[in-house]
Amino acid sequence: MPEAIDALFVPFYSNIDRWHNDSGRDFEYPSLSRTRATLEALSDDLFMKDEVDLVMDGKLYDFSRFLSWVRHDTTAEYERYEPFTLTLLAGTYYLSLLPRYGFSVRIANAVNRERLEDLGRRYDPRFILLSTTLLFDAAERESVPLAIRQLRRQWPDAVIVLGGLMLVSYEKNLPRPYFLDQLRNYGADAYVVSPRGETPLLEILRRGSFEALLADPSIPCTYLLSGGDVIEPPRTPEKPLEMRDSYVRWSQLPQTDHLYHTVHMRTARSCAFQCAFCEYPVNQGPLTLMPVETVDRELSELQSLGKVRSLIFTDDTFNVPLGRFKELLKVLAKYEFEWYSFYRPQYADQDTAKWMKEAHCKAVFAGLESADDQVLKNMNKVAKVDQYKRGIEQLKKQGIHVHANFIVGFPGETEESAEKIVHFLDEMEIPFCTVCTWVYIPSTPIGERAREFGIEGMGIEWKHNTMDSRQAQNLARRIVAEQKYSVHNAVRGEAWSEFLLYANGFSVDDVSLAVSTFNRFLGRDVDENEIRSSAEYAALRATLDRHPMPRPGE
Numbered sequence: 001m002p003e004a005i006d007a008l009f010v011p012f013y014s015n016i017d018r019w020h021n022d023s024g025r026d027f028e029y030p031s032l033s034r035t036r037a038t039l040e041a042l043s044d045d046l047f048m049k050d051e052v053d054l055v056m057d058g059k060l061y062d063f064s065r066f067l068s069w070v071r072h073d074t075t076a077e078y079e080r081y082e083p084f085t086l087t088l089l090a091g092t093y094y095l096s097l098l099p100r101y102g103f104s105v106r107i108a109n110a111v112n113r114e115r116l117e118d119l120g121r122r123y124d125p126r127f128i129l130l131s132t133t134l135l136f137d138a139a140e141r142e143s144v145p146l147a148i149r150q151l152r153r154q155w156p157d158a159v160i161v162l163g164g165l166m167l168v169s170y171e172k173n174l175p176r177p178y179f180l181d182q183l184r185n186y187g188a189d190a191y192v193v194s195p196r197g198e199t200p201l202l203e204i205l206r207r208g209s210f211e212a213l214l215a216d217p218s219i220p221c222t223y224l225l226s227g228g229d230v231i232e233p234p235r236t237p238e239k240p241l242e243m244r245d246s247y248v249r250w251s252q253l254p255q256t257d258h259l260y261h262t263v264h265m266r267t268a269r270s271c272a273f274q275c276a277f278c279e280y281p282v283n284q285g286p287l288t289l290m291p292v293e294t295v296d297r298e299l300s301e302l303q304s305l306g307k308v309r310s311l312i313f314t315d316d317t318f319n320v321p322l323g324r325f326k327e328l329l330k331v332l333a334k335y336e337f338e339w340y341s342f343y344r345p346q347y348a349d350q351d352t353a354k355w356m357k358e359a360h361c362k363a364v365f366a367g368l369e370s371a372d373d374q375v376l377k378n379m380n381k382v383a384k385v386d387q388y389k390r391g392i393e394q395l396k397k398q399g400i401h402v403h404a405n406f407i408v409g410f411p412g413e414t415e416e417s418a419e420k421i422v423h424f425l426d427e428m429e430i431p432f433c434t435v436c437t438w439v440y441i442p443s444t445p446i447g448e449r450a451r452e453f454g455i456e457g458m459g460i461e462w463k464h465n466t467m468d469s470r471q472a473q474n475l476a477r478r479i480v481a482e483q484k485y486s487v488h489n490a491v492r493g494e495a496w497s498e499f500l501l502y503a504n505g506f507s508v509d510d511v512s513l514a515v516s517t518f519n520r521f522l523g524r525d526v527d528e529n530e531i532r533s534s535a536e537y538a539a540l541r542a543t544l545d546r547h548p549m550p551r552p553g554e
């Protein structure tokens with residue numbers, strides 16, 4: 001008999017039929033159609049992002065399936081290499097929070113249609129809580145409705161609740177009728193549209209049924225969908241939980257079989273900065289910090305489980321405020337956890353970098369965004385290129401690996417300013433980078449200066465006084481091709497895919513080999529034998545053999 005529970009939390013649902021699968025189970029949705037679309041898109045500059053998938057003999061492989069194929073001769077082991085199957089923050093957070101309010105909850109960390117049957121045998125939930133934060137709906141419009149249809153087929157009587165940051169962004173940026181249409185199209189029963197969402201979610205569970213929700217649709221930030229009509233929430237804001245009360249009680253989790261040896265953790269909400277292209281602090285509100293003693297307690301509980309050895313901090317940005325970061329480093333140095341984080345290198349001095357090393361920092365993601373001081377100023381990055389250089393030098397001296405992110409095409413960008421990225425990467429010898437193009441979201445701070453910069457359009461298609469999105473795409477490609485040192489990593493998960501490999505014992509050269517082998521075959525339909533007979537394939541297979549990676553939950 002499946003276990004009757006109040007809620008099953010799904011932090012990440014993957015539409016596996018986007019790619020080729022050797023699992024032997026029928027495709028519900030032919031992956032070949034996407035393969036064809038991808039091959040056609042390869043000739044169109046606007047679809048550069050689709051080149052993150054490799055096409056082999058007409059079949060589509062993402063990075064994790066490619067590594068699985070190289071190591072195991074089948075894609076069926078892809079979860080070992082998938083950066084979203086490690087222990088995600090949202091699931092563990094709710095697994096810790098909801099039982100304290102009397103609800104039984106279980107987590108299914110990375111769900112896809114092949115796992116549903118097994119989960120159906122294990123759980124009989126009244127509510128299914130699905131997060132959109134990692135669903136990337138903008139890139140794959142069908143992913144949310146498909147996930148909801150598949151979940152509903154498995155649990156037809158459960159109430160499906162959708163939440164997460166993607167909905168918050170859509171509510172702010174889409175014309176109202178279009179946003180409401182989106183909710184209809186998704187097909188969930190309830191939508192919690194809030195960057196936090198804990199108190200609405202608790203109230204939804206307290207009500208216990210969809211009928212009870214409909215009888216009094218007064219929960220803040222909660223839309224209901226009934227008979228094709230969207231019932232909008234009252235305008236009252238939700239009452240957020242205190243940060244100090246919302247840390248994860250690792251030693252009291254009702255379930256630990258979802259724990260991978262690497263877990264996500266956070267010590268703060270929102271961000272201390274207001275970069276002009278970013279909607280994160282706009283949506284999240286003011287920065288709230290977990291007391292350092294609470295972080296210490298959380299780490300101590302985590303250590304007592306004996307299952308976890310690496311941490312990925314999701315705080316943006318982990319090293320600001322600087323004084324608190326130094327306190328955190330003292331705490332982290334007491335433990336053996338290796339860790340990774342988002343990081344602002346302009347604040348790295350000799351001492352801080354040394355303490356980071358002593359506190360077991362392995363690698364960081366640095367959102368540098370530009371190598372031009374004027375563009376950095378337009379972006380409100382509060383940083384100068386020379387400061388970046390000094391900080392990165394300090395990190396390199398300590399052997400801390402850097403993944404640098406750049407955005408091409410922000411208002412004020414010119415060909416000349418963008419080309420500086422090439423020289424920056426060559427000079428700094430940064431092992432990994434991602435060069436992407438600016439995406440215009442009107443609710444970000446730059447939206448208030450749209451007239452000044454002549455911004456038109458939205459999303460990935462825009463133009464302004466000094467560039468348009470097509471020029472930016474071409475420039476981004478050229479920068480990637482011209483720079484000589486860095487491995488361009490635009491695979492799904494980007495820096496997280498590197499962190500996952502490091503956490504499994506890969507050296508920076510091993511990770512570099514994995515990503516550059518994948519990159520080498522992008523952009524055309526490759527014959528399997530061409531890959532198998534390449535020197536890179538043999539080297540990568542030997543590397544993967546040396547570092548067997550567990551399946552999540554093993």
Ligand code: SF4
Pocket residue numbers: 271272273274275278279280281316317367
């Ligand atoms: S880009 Fe990062 S540092 Fe800048 S505002 Fe957004 S979250 Fe904060």
